[in-house]
Amino acid sequence: MNKRISRRCLVLALAVAFAAGCSTVRTTSGGAVGVDREQTMLVSSAEVNRSADKAYRGTLLEAQKKSLLNRDAAQVERVREIAKHLIPATAAFRSDAPGWRWEVNVLSSKELNAWCMPGGKIAVFTGLIEQLHVTDDELAAVMGHEIAHALREHGREKAGQATGIGLAAAIGGALLGAYYGVDPGIGKSVLGSVGDLAFMRPNSRAMEQEADRVGVELAARAGYDPQAAITLWEKMARVSGGQPPQWMSTHPSHESRIADLRGYADRVQPLYLAARRHG
Numbered sequence: 001m002n003k004r005i006s007r008r009c010l011v012l013a014l015a016v017a018f019a020a021g022c023s024t025v026r027t028t029s030g031g032a033v034g035v036d037r038e039q040t041m042l043v044s045s046a047e048v049n050r051s052a053d054k055a056y057r058g059t060l061l062e063a064q065k066k067s068l069l070n071r072d073a074a075q076v077e078r079v080r081e082i083a084k085h086l087i088p089a090t091a092a093f094r095s096d097a098p099g100w101r102w103e104v105n106v107l108s109s110k111e112l113n114a115w116c117m118p119g120g121k122i123a124v125f126t127g128l129i130e131q132l133h134v135t136d137d138e139l140a141a142v143m144g145h146e147i148a149h150a151l152r153e154h155g156r157e158k159a160g161q162a163t164g165i166g167l168a169a170a171i172g173g174a175l176l177g178a179y180y181g182v183d184p185g186i187g188k189s190v191l192g193s194v195g196d197l198a199f200m201r202p203n204s205r206a207m208e209q210e211a212d213r214v215g216v217e218l219a220a221r222a223g224y225d226p227q228a229a230i231t232l233w234e235k236m237a238r239v240s241g242g243q244p245p246q247w248m249s250t251h252p253s254h255e256s257r258i259a260d261l262r263g264y265a266d267r268v269q270p271l272y273l274a275a276r277r278h279g
Contacts, residue, residue, distance in 0.1 A: 028093040042160030052117040089221035116146035137228030145215035220272035
């Protein structure tokens with residue numbers, strides 16, 4: 001068989017294998033904020049959750065060894081109380097989510113950070129609480145945002161995209177080699193970089209926007225003022241200083257984020273008022 005033809009066959013086989021592994025799903029209902037983008041998944045939810053649980057256990061163990069886990073009982077109680085109100089609100093997006101094996105812990109660190117791993121494993125960093133002097137409403141905005149990532153299974157989606165980008169780069173590299181006589185390794189490197197900038201980074205910004213919107217609804221349904229998401233990011237803007245150009249970042253600029261949150265916080269305000277009346 002001609003070498004060029006065999007390369008074309010290899011490229012076709014890789015492309016077919018890639019397409020066969022794709023699964024398009026709707027992880028959540030749209031809610032009042034209307035987040036209903038279909039997502040393409042290349043890895044199973046169970047696989048991602050197992051990996052997340054293992055990583056979470058390792059993180060907690062390491063923090064415990066360094067005496068950085070749940071050092072302030074009052075702080076831990078505050079964070080867990082907010083989570084206790086947010087978790088039932090997840091049913092508006094996923095009926096299974098309130099039954100997840102949720103865990104909430106506080107890690108002593110100067111980082112302005114918090115996260116929720118797939119399956120509901122939450123960590124809030126003391127730097128976020130102490131340096132920003134967050135109110136309960138602002139802390140609910142942070143935690144709602146992170147929980148939204150787990151509800152939308154963004155971690156699973158990103159894991160699949162990383163796999164897909166690597167495969168697409170390999171396919172593209174083979175194409176360059178087959179048709180233009182370029183070293184496939186060089187082609188793969190170039191296309192991988194382009195894929196990161198043109199697809200992965202912008203898609204990360206889309207995920208952040210989804211988490212912002214779902215997060216304000218979670219906070220509102222839990223009885224926390226969704227407008228606090230705006231004051232939170234105003235505080236973040238003041239302490240973070242300069243940012244890279246938005247197109248080079250995996251997160252939206254503070255200005256565009258705050259502008260988007262204003263509209264969606266207003267949209268879910270009736271949910272907040274209803275929760276306050278019945279709370």
